[in-house]
Every structure is written in structure tokens, then in C-alpha cells.
Amino acid sequence: MLMKIWMLISAGVTFVCIGTAQSSTISPMNSDLAIILPAQRDLRIAAQDTVSPLREPLLPRDLLGQVEAAFRTTSIGDALAEENSYADWTLVSLRIVPCSPLGMIPNGENQVLCWPEIRLVWQPILKDFRRYAVILKAFADDRAIHALYDFSPELVLTPSEAQRASALLNRIRTTLASKPTAPLAQLTTSELNEFVQLRDKASDYLIQSTLQLRTGSISENAYTQLDERPEFNDTKTATLFIQKLKFFLARSVPRSALKEMTSFSLPEGRDPPQLDEWVFIQFIKQNQKMVQQRILMHSAEDGRPLFDFGLAPRASQMRDEPELYSALETMNSINAEEIKKRVLLSPSEVKQKNNIINDRALTLVPNTSCASCHKFNDLRFDFHALSYLEDRTISISPRVRTDVLRDLEWLKKRSER
Numbered sequence: 001m002l003m004k005i006w007m008l009i010s011a012g013v014t015f016v017c018i019g020t021a022q023s024s025t026i027s028p029m030n031s032d033l034a035i036i037l038p039a040q041r042d043l044r045i046a047a048q049d050t051v052s053p054l055r056e057p058l059l060p061r062d063l064l065g066q067v068e069a070a071f072r073t074t075s076i077g078d079a080l081a082e083e084n085s086y087a088d089w090t091l092v093s094l095r096i097v098p099c100s101p102l103g104m105i106p107n108g109e110n111q112v113l114c115w116p117e118i119r120l121v122w123q124p125i126l127k128d129f130r131r132y133a134v135i136l137k138a139f140a141d142d143r144a145i146h147a148l149y150d151f152s153p154e155l156v157l158t159p160s161e162a163q164r165a166s167a168l169l170n171r172i173r174t175t176l177a178s179k180p181t182a183p184l185a186q187l188t189t190s191e192l193n194e195f196v197q198l199r200d201k202a203s204d205y206l207i208q209s210t211l212q213l214r215t216g217s218i219s220e221n222a223y224t225q226l227d228e229r230p231e232f233n234d235t236k237t238a239t240l241f242i243q244k245l246k247f248f249l250a251r252s253v254p255r256s257a258l259k260e261m262t263s264f265s266l267p268e269g270r271d272p273p274q275l276d277e278w279v280f281i282q283f284i285k286q287n288q289k290m291v292q293q294r295i296l297m298h299s300a301e302d303g304r305p306l307f308d309f310g311l312a313p314r315a316s317q318m319r320d321e322p323e324l325y326s327a328l329e330t331m332n333s334i335n336a337e338e339i340k341k342r343v344l345l346s347p348s349e350v351k352q353k354n355n356i357i358n359d360r361a362l363t364l365v366p367n368t369s370c371a372s373c374h375k376f377n378d379l380r381f382d383f384h385a386l387s388y389l390e391d392r393t394i395s396i397s398p399r400v401r402t403d404v405l406r407d408l409e410w411l412k413k414r415s416e417r
Contacts, residue, residue: 026211028411029223033096033404034396035213035245036228039138039388041127043238045246047089056255059122059147061086063290067145067263070281070292074312079268080124083141088124092140093386093394095119096210098203098407102169103176103183104298104366111410112196113172113183116151116203118253123387131391140388142272143265149257156205157198165198180303200414206252207411213248215241226396226404259285264374264383272381272389279314280370299338300367306335315371317380320345324369344372347380358398360406373399 037044047059068080099114122145129139153165168191175186184192214223216237222230231241261283269275283290295309313321320343328336342363344353356362357372365373374383376398384395 026214026220028096028098028207028211028408029220030226030404030408031223031229032207032210032213033098033407034226034386034400035094035096036226036386036394036396037090037092038228038232039090039092039125039140039391039394041090041125041138043232043235043242044125045091045242045249046087047091047122048086049246058091058120058249058253059089059145060255063258063261064089064145066283066290066292067261067281070283070312071263071265071279074279074281075277075314076265076267076279079265080143082268083270084124084126084143088126088141089122089145090125091120092123092125092144092388093121095121095386095400095403096206096407097403098207098411099199101360101364102172103180104300104303104364105180106300106360106362106364106367109184110360110364111413112192113176115169115199116206118149118151118206120147120149120249120253121145121385121387122147125388136391139391141266141270142278142383142389143263144384144387145261145263146385147253147258148260148262149253150259151202151206151252152254152257153198153202155251156201161198161201164194165202168195168198180298203414209248209252213241213244215244226401228394256288258290261290262370264370270390273317276316276381277314278316278371278374278383279312280309281312295370296366297339297343297369298366299335300342300363301338306339307331309369313370315369315375315383317375318347320369320371342368342372344369344375347375350376354398358402360403373397 045058047064048057050057064086071080072078097117097119100117101110102113102115103110124141124143126139126141127137129136131139153162157165172183172195175183179186215231218230218237229241231237262280264278264280266272266278267275280295282293282295284293292311294311295313296305297307297309298304299306307324307327309321315321328339342357344350344357354376357368358376374385374397377384377395382389382395385397386394386400388394
């Protein structure tokens with residue numbers, strides 16, 4: 001089989017990425033699929049870094065401006081612009097998803113109708129920040145931006161294959177949006193087999209590229225932990241890893257592949273327990289532009305809309321979006337019961353709803369509220385999924401842990417076929 005090889009050489013570092021349909025001799029582990037970067041300013045990837053061939057920043061200033069503008073009409077106001085500069089925004093983590101579900105119903109079809117994805121998590125990190133009487137080397141403000149990218153088929157497939165993969169992918173997405181309960185019925189057996197073959201080539205290439213980020217003679221066991229990358233235990237390997245990661249991002253996350261952005265923020269003041277309000281927003285690509293969307297909750301049974309959270313739902317430590325509670329009193333009982341099943345309405349429900357909300361085999365992101373996915377950390381006012389709160393160690397939410405487990409299971413099943 002022909003292999004596509006691309007090479008980038010900079011500062012004496014060579015990074016070769018090979019895409020094939022063959023399985024690797026190295027198995028991906030937790031630290032490969034959830035790459036956690038330290039909250040330090042002297043060794044980082046910044047939003048304004050221009051690593052792509054087009055010299056575009058990884059997080060373009062105009063996209064950050066859209067986020068700032070969307071928050072400006074909410075209780076967040078000008079907090080992002082007042083408390084942070086463009087230069088503060090730092091890549092704190094990324095998720096490698098071998099096959100992200102395309103639908104909104106958690107069933108077995110999501111094991112088939114899925115596509116590889118890369119998710120970047122940006123956060124403002126302040127250097128030498130004075131917190132009361134203490135100078136902190138790195139301080140993370142209580143907000144983040146999640147940027148989701150399709151892994152482009154052009155990176156591994158021939159031009160004709162890439163065109164076909166994009167056509168099938170768009171068709172499946174359109175079908176899932178209009179007929180979420182019966183998408184496979186809209187594809188012939190031949191079309192489904194073709195899609196799976198192309199999907200697997202793209203997924204294999206992404207995983208092979210990710211595994212080649214491993215640096216030095218670090219033991220394979222070091223990657224079993226869902227924790228900061230082991231390369232950061234040594235300055236030399238950390239520097240090399242950052243260089244390799246920049247090359248990987250230059251190739252893998254062009255702006256054209258960005259499909260969705262979500263963000264949440266605390267209002268100005270840097271006092272989560274007292275301010276006690278977080279606002280969520282979402283952008284989806286439409287006609288090659290990122291457009292803010294109303295956030296809807298859909299049924300996990302048939303995909304029907306259950307509740308419209310609006311453009312900027314808000315939540316506190318104790319409650320979700322306030323309008324949801326009054327709506328539950330007047331909507332039909334079937335919809336109300338499903339919402340109550342998959343939304344964390346009070347802290348007393350954490351143990352009861354932990355498994356169902358945090359397992360994508362039972363609840364996909366469209367089947368719950370934004371706040372519900374972010375409120376299962378041990379610290380009640382910590383809403384971070386895979387990012388930092390102030391000067392604490394990185395928060396890894398139960399949802400992220402389970403998602404990584406499901407991704408590893410999917411890869412294992414594929415290797416056994």
C-alpha cells in the first residue's frame with residue numbers, strides 16, 4: 001500500500017508522519033488521546049503562534065473577538081477583554097478522538113457513523129500574577145474556549161477518495177439532522193462499507209500521527225495515566241515535544257477544518273464562589289463562517305428538541321439555567337421526565353446521575369445541558385472539563401475520563417476485527 005509521508009523540518013527537528021491502514025505496534029493510551037500541557041508561560045503554545053503554512057494563528061484574533069462579543073451581551077460583559085489580552089490565551093490541552101459520533105442519539109450506530117476529530121482547549125494563563133499577597137508563576141482565569149476540528153480526509157486519502165469521503169460525511173450529517181432515528185436506512189450497503197473504509201483510513205492516520213508525538217526513551221507505561229504528558233518531566237524532551245506538537249497542529253487543524261466552538265466564562269472579578277455564575281455559548285460553521293447558535297437539548301430517544309436554552313444559558317453551583325425550572329412545570333410530562341433524567345438540576349443528584357450523564361453510550365452532548373457536563377468535579381465551583389482553575393492542577397472531569405475510555409474501547413474493537 002502506498003503511504004503518504006509529509007515532513008516538516010525546523011530548528012534541526014524532523015517530524016515524519018505516516019498514514020496507513022495498518023495498525024501500529026504501539027497502542028494508544030490515555031495520555032495520547034488526552035494531551036495535557038502544563039500551565040506555564042515559558043514553554044507553551046500561544047493563540048497567536050503562527051505554525052501553519054498559511055501563517056494563520058492557531059486561535060485567530062477575529063474568532064476570539066466573536067467570543068468576546070457574544071459574551072458582551074450577557075452577565076459576563078467585557079470580562080474577557082478587561083481581564084485578559086490576546087497574548088494570554090494558551091493551549092492547555094487537546095483531545096484526539098478516533099471517531100467522534102455524528103448523531104444525537106446514543107446507540108450502536110454511533111460506533112459506525114462517526115468521524116475522527118481533534119479538540120483544542122484554550123485558556124488565558126497569566127504569568128507572575130499577584131493573588132492577594134502571593135505571586136503565582138501561572139494563574140488560569142475561569143474561562144475557556146473549546147475548538148472542534150474534523151480531521152481532514154485530504155491528509156491521508158487520494159483526491160478522489162477525499163472528495164468521496166467529504167460527500168458521504170456531509171450526506172450522513174444532513175440525514176442525521178433530519179432523520180436521526182434511521183440514518184443507516186438512507187445508505188446502501190455499498191455506500192456504508194465505502195464510508196467505513198475511508199473513515200478508518202483517516203482514523204488510522206490520525207492515531208499514527210498522534211503516537212509519533214511521543215518523544216525520547218520514555219517508558220510506554222508513562223502514557224497510561226490521564227495526566228500531564230510525561231515529556232514535561234525533562235526540559236529537553238519538553239522542548240522537543242512542543243516543537244513536534246506545533247508541527248502536528250500545523251498539519252491537522254487548519255482553520256478550514258474548524259466546525260464548532262464552545263466557550264464558558266465567569267464574570268469579571270476572579271471570585272468563583274461569590275460570583276457564582278457561568279455563561280455558555282456555542283458557534284457552528286455555516287457557509288464557511290462561525291455563527292453563534294441557540295443551544296438546544298435533544299431527546300436521546302428520537303432526537304426531538306426538548307428545550308431551547310437560548311444563545312447564552314447560565315448556571316450556578318446549585319442550579320442550571322433558571323428558565324429551565326419554570327419550563328419543566330408547564331411542558332408535557334414525557335419531555336419533562338427525559339430532561340430530569342439527563343440534566344443535573346441540583347447538587348444532591350450528583351451520585352444518582354453521574355453514570356448516565358457522563359457516559360456517551362447513554363447520553364451524548366446534545367442530550368443534556370452545558371452545565372450538566374461541567375458540574376461533576378469534586379470542587380463544586382470548578383466547571384473545567386480539561387483545563388485549569390486558578391493555580392490548581394488541571395481539572396479532568398468524569399465526562400472526559402469516560403470519553404477517553406470509550407475511545408480506547410473503540411480502537412481495541414477495531415484492532416480485533
